[in-house]
Amino acid sequence: MTRPPPPSNELDVLLRKVARRDAAAFAAVYDLTKSRVYGLVVRVLRDSSYSEETTQEVYLEVWRRASEYDSRKGSALAWMLTMAHHRAVDRVRAETASSARESRYITVSADPPRDLVAESVITGDERRRVIDCLDTLTDAQRQCIQLAYYDGMTYSEVSQRLSANLSTIKSRIRDALRGLRNCLEVP
């Protein structure tokens, strides 16, 4: 089940209340965003118990830092997902630093780029639209998004993995994002 993206101004209003320690507003923020936050975290971590812990940490950070959110600098959803991605990536990097996890990591990273969306149950227009836009990217571009965003690799690691030079990878990542942005009509 996926909701449509939460209306940004609704989340803005709720976050201002959360900043004043309004528990009901916090519960509403959770309900509106939980599938986006948890879905992203579990996509990166691929482990449900780590993902629950990390998702909880994300919301505790939202609770503590709601007063720092500035709607002029971006949407509330992007603010929250930035925190979620950051925490998930920190965790996946900490784990892959230990060699015991390395084999799992390589297996995961070797997934075909299409895998980006394959596990998702396709429901709703918003998801359909995103998947259509991902399909407009080249395989090489999708692979870069997979490695650099969902697998938590740095762009240098991506360049090593793909045996491509750094500037190639940087421009491939940039082109992928530009393509997605235009297709999704993100201002």
Next chain:
Amino acid sequence: MTEPNDFELLELATPYGLDAVSREERAEIERRVAAAPRPLAAAFEDEVRAVRETMAVVSAATAAEPPARLRAATLAAATSGDKRQLRWRAAALASAAAAVVVGAAAFGVGVLMRPHPPSTVAEQVLAAPDVHTVSRPLGNGTATVVFSRDRNAGVLVMNNVPPPSPGTVYQMWLMGAKGPTSAGTMGTAAVAPSTTATLTDLGSSTALAFTVEPGTGSSHPTGAILAELPLS
């Protein structure tokens, strides 16, 4: 004026916005942006913003429902200031007595994020010299209260208690000389395989009782008492 170095910094905005840089690179990039001429810094921030907004839209493709129990745990953890609730609850599954020991240890290390976290009700109860634990069956599961008379508070842990029927709630009552006082309700959504709740102001109550009540709860118990945990 855009110099080659400036262009290189701008090129890093996309990987930076995607978190595809190492911790060291991140710090270095932030230092350079802070020192950069205003228009360059603005262009960098604009690209980072666009990357993050784009990926926020893309998150529709990876949306997935978290387990229902995470909601209650997260809301409780935020409002009680206890960021280790999940781990504590996991420990509580083993046994109530073990939960007290393991939980106390977890709280001991659960201060990584903030130098001086406020002491939570659960921490205070677990640290109390007169901490007591009492368990009773409830439904097919178990309700356990860890409480302290000194702290005038307790923590309820419910394991494998089935949620109440839709349209009803579990209501907790502190039983005392003056009759039952409501200690809160739990609706269908709030009851997960493992659920916690905080009890404050135990007062002179002698037991914690559970009933099923219609709607959002009652001012007095109207249903049969399903379980009664003596607070002594």
